[in-house]
Amino acid sequence: xxxxxxxxxxxxxxxxxxxxxxxxxxxxxxxxxxxxxxxxxxxxxxxxxxxxxxxxxxxxxxxxxxxxxxxxxxxxxxxxxxxxxxxxxxxxxxxxxxxxxxxxxxxxxxxxxxxxxxxxxxxxxxxxxxxxxxxxxxxxxxxxxxxxxxxxxxxxxxxxxxxxxxxxxxxxxxxxxxxxxxxxxxxxxxxxxxxxxxxxxxxxxxxxxxxxxxxxxxxxxxxxxxxxxxxxxxxxxxxxxxxxxxxxxxxxxxxxxxxxxxxxxxxxxxxxxxxxxxxxxxxxxxxxxxxxxxxxxxxxxxxxxxxxxxxxxxxxxxxx
Numbered sequence: 452x453x454x455x456x457x458x459x460x461x462x463x464x465x466x467x468x469x470x471x472x473x474x475x476x477x478x479x480x481x482x483x484x485x486x487x488x489x490x491x492x493x494x495x496x497x498x499x500x501x502x503x504x505x506x507x508x509x510x511x512x513x514x515x516x517x518x519x520x521x522x523x524x525x526x527x528x529x530x531x532x533x534x535x536x537x538x539x540x541x542x543x544x545x546x547x548x549x550x551x552x553x554x555x556x557x558x559x560x561x562x563x564x565x566x567x568x569x570x571x572x573x574x575x576x577x578x579x580x581x582x583x584x585x586x587x588x589x590x591x592x593x594x595x596x597x598x599x600x601x602x603x604x605x606x607x608x609x610x611x612x613x614x615x616x617x618x619x620x621x622x623x624x625x626x627x628x629x630x631x632x633x634x635x636x637x638x639x640x641x642x643x644x645x646x647x648x649x650x651x652x653x654x655x656x657x658x659x660x661x662x663x664x665x666x667x668x669x670x671x672x673x674x675x676x677x678x679x680x681x682x683x684x685x686x687x688x689x690x691x692x693x694x695x696x697x698x699x700x701x702x703x704x705x706x707x708x709x710x711x712x713x714x715x716x717x718x719x720x721x722x723x724x725x726x727x728x729x730x731x732x733x734x735x736x737x738x739x740x741x742x743x744x745x746x747x748x749x750x751x752x753x754x755x756x757x758x759x760x761x762x763x764x765x766x767x768x769x770x771x
Contacts, residue, residue: 473676476507478517480530482612483510483706484633485719486553486661488698493687495701502679514612515583521664522546528665528680532558533658533745534586534754540764541755545667548765550681551737552688553660554729556651557630558587560594563618564644568625571653572598580610580623587628589754590655597654619643632722636715658745659737660726670766681735688727688734695720737765
């Protein structure tokens with residue numbers, strides 16, 4: 452009888468625990484890499500589990516579908532980029548930013564050193580590959596304009612996730628949408644010397660590269676769940692900042708060694724840690740001034756469909 456009661460009690464506890472679990476989905480912006488290591492640290496260290504969050508992480512086959520998936524409620528959370536989020540919000544998609552991850556742009560224009568394309572003015576008449584993400588063309592247009600060129604002075608090709616392959620194969624002369632903390636390392640390890648043009652050095656604002664978004668309805672109806680997810684993210688990235696090697700261990704273990712290029716990511720996280728931190732502010736901090744600057748640039752250049760109210764675009768409560 453005693454053993455029966457113990458088993459019964461255990462079943463009740465497990466049932467209650469399962470009942471309290473919140474299943475949430477997260478669409479990554481790219482294949483799992485060092486920029487996501489804080490997420491995998493949070494999973495491995497049990498930060499989500501301690502908040503009763505069961506997080507399902509996956510990479511969509513189409514990187515342009517993330518925002519629409521979150522806006523429609525198909526996914527609860529997604530990772531996307533500051534300019535794309537503004538474009539989507541301007542188009543009427545009901546999404547909101549709840550956490551910033553990369554405080555500065557990681558996106559860049561890359562060329563092979565042997566091409567002797569070192570600055571935007573050298574891109575005239577060249578073929579440029581991009582991952583199909585709309586804001587990349589907007590950024591390219593700004594960079595070109597900075598040098599007196601127009602978007603019609605180059606040819607753009609959507610190469611999806613195959614940025615490195617397109618460049619090293621000679622299919623394109625340059626790529627945009629490539630992170631100087633990732634793709635440059637990949638190519639250098641393959642024996643290619645790379646030229647990097649950081650976008651913020653050629654007229655693009657110092658925007659947030661990676662942002663955690665959710666649906667506005669989901670936020671209103673599940674405020675406590677969103678706060679738990681955000682807090683778990685924070686703890687995961689704070690852990691990764693303090694324990695970069697262990698964080699990559701978690702990334703490799705959970706995402707799988709067949710997916711993660713370990714040597715690339717161990718080098719990448721060293722470049723990322725300073726980008727995750729900003730002026731001694733807490734991780735995830737979002738400054739209204741940066742939202743205004745990025746919004747003004749996009750609106751001025753006709754990249755937005757309508758005016759927006761800045762305070763409606765992001766939530767500071769979880770970032771302070």
